[in-house]
Amino acid sequence: MNMNIEEIWEIIPHRYPFLLVDRVIEINEEESSIKGYKNITINEPMFQGHFPSRPVFPGVLIVEAMAQLAAVLMLRRFPAEKRMAYFTGIDKARFKRLVIPGDRMDLEVKVVRDRANFVVLEGKAHVEGQLAAQATMSSALAK
Numbered sequence: 001m002n003m004n005i006e007e008i009w010e011i012i013p014h015r016y017p018f019l020l021v022d023r024v025i026e027i028n029e030e031e032s033s034i035k036g037y038k039n040i041t042i043n044e045p046m047f048q049g050h051f052p053s054r055p056v057f058p059g060v061l062i063v064e065a066m067a068q069l070a071a072v073l074m075l076r077r078f079p080a081e082k083r084m085a086y087f088t089g090i091d092k093a094r095f096k097r098l099v100i101p102g103d104r105m106d107l108e109v110k111v112v113r114d115r116a117n118f119v120v121l122e123g124k125a126h127v128e129g130q131l132a133a134q135a136t137m138s139s140a141l142a143k
Contacts, residue, residue, distance in 0.1 A: 020065035032111035057099035066123030093135040
């Protein structure tokens with residue numbers, strides 16, 4: 001399953017400048033996993049201050065991008081008026097490679113545990129096949 005930006009907007013509430021997923025390229029229902037990507041451009045507002053002489057995409061936003069992709073996976077199964085997911089934890093976050101303007105950040109998230117309204121997920125971000133970041137995230141689903 002491939003989802004463009006308009007289809008992503010129908011599922012998660014994030015909008016510019018905080019929408020950090022450009023496209024979903026695969027959803028695997030059997031494995032409860034999803035893949036997508038974010039194109040990193042110099043036009044992003046955070047590069048004015050992070051850092052003006054050496055623009056680097058912030059690690060916290062890499063984790064947020066993984067969380068938004070996870071939200072697409074989790075929230076598709078609920079009616080629009082009942083969709084909301086909140087971070088409850090970020091563990092084992094590791095940053096292995098800089099992400100800079102011009103990069104395409106490939107994202108993948110897999111559900112590790114799914115208990116009614118609580119989900120634990122593992123996320124990874126790659127650039128040019130190299131691991132850029134990884135984290136274990138947990139979220140609570142709310143109405």
